[in-house]
Amino acid sequence: MSTNAIETLQFNCTTCPSECLLTVEVERSADGAVVEVRSVIGNSCPRGDKFAHQELTCPMRVLTTTVAVSGGDEALLPVRTADAIPLALHAQAMDLIRGLVVNAPIRMGDVVLPNLLDTNINLVASMDIE
Numbered sequence: 001m002s003t004n005a006i007e008t009l010q011f012n013c014t015t016c017p018s019e020c021l022l023t024v025e026v027e028r029s030a031d032g033a034v035v036e037v038r039s040v041i042g043n044s045c046p047r048g049d050k051f052a053h054q055e056l057t058c059p060m061r062v063l064t065t066t067v068a069v070s071g072g073d074e075a076l077l078p079v080r081t082a083d084a085i086p087l088a089l090h091a092q093a094m095d096l097i098r099g100l101v102v103n104a105p106i107r108m109g110d111v112v113l114p115n116l117l118d119t120n121i122n123l124v125a126s127m128d129i130e
C-alpha cells in the first residue's frame with residue numbers, strides 16, 4: 001500500500017513579469033520528497049510548467065550579497081551571480097563569499113569569483129568602485 005500523499009500548492013511563476021499564479025498537484029513520499037509533479041495549471045505558457053517542475057525538484061535563485069573591498073572608495077561591493085544557481089547551494093556559497101576581499105578598482109560585470117561551487121556560473125560585480 002502506498003503511503004504517498006497528494007498535495008496541492010499555489011505559487012507564482014517568476015520567469016516573466018506576468019507572474020502567473022500556478023496551481024500544482026504534487027505527489028510526495030512519506031519523507032516529504034517529491035515523487036512526481038502530477039499537474040500544473042494557471043500557466044499562460046509552457047515556461048510556467050517548466051518553472052513549476054524546477055521549483056519542486058531543484059529551486060533556482062540568483063544570489064545577491066556584498067564582498068569586502070580593499071583600497072576602494074567603498075568598503076563593500078554589491079555582487080550577484082550572473083544567473084540563478086540552486087537555492088540549496090546558497091548557504092555554502094555565502095560561506096565562501098564571506099571570506100573574499102576584492103581589490104579596487106572594480107567595474108560592474110567584473111568576475112569576482114569564477115564558476116561558483118562548480119555551477120559554471122560566475123559571481124560578478126554589480127557596480128563600479130574606484
Ligand code: SF4
Nearest residue numbers: 013016019020045048
Ligand atoms: S507561465 Fe509564462 S506567461 Fe506566465 S509568468 Fe510564467 S513565463 Fe510568464
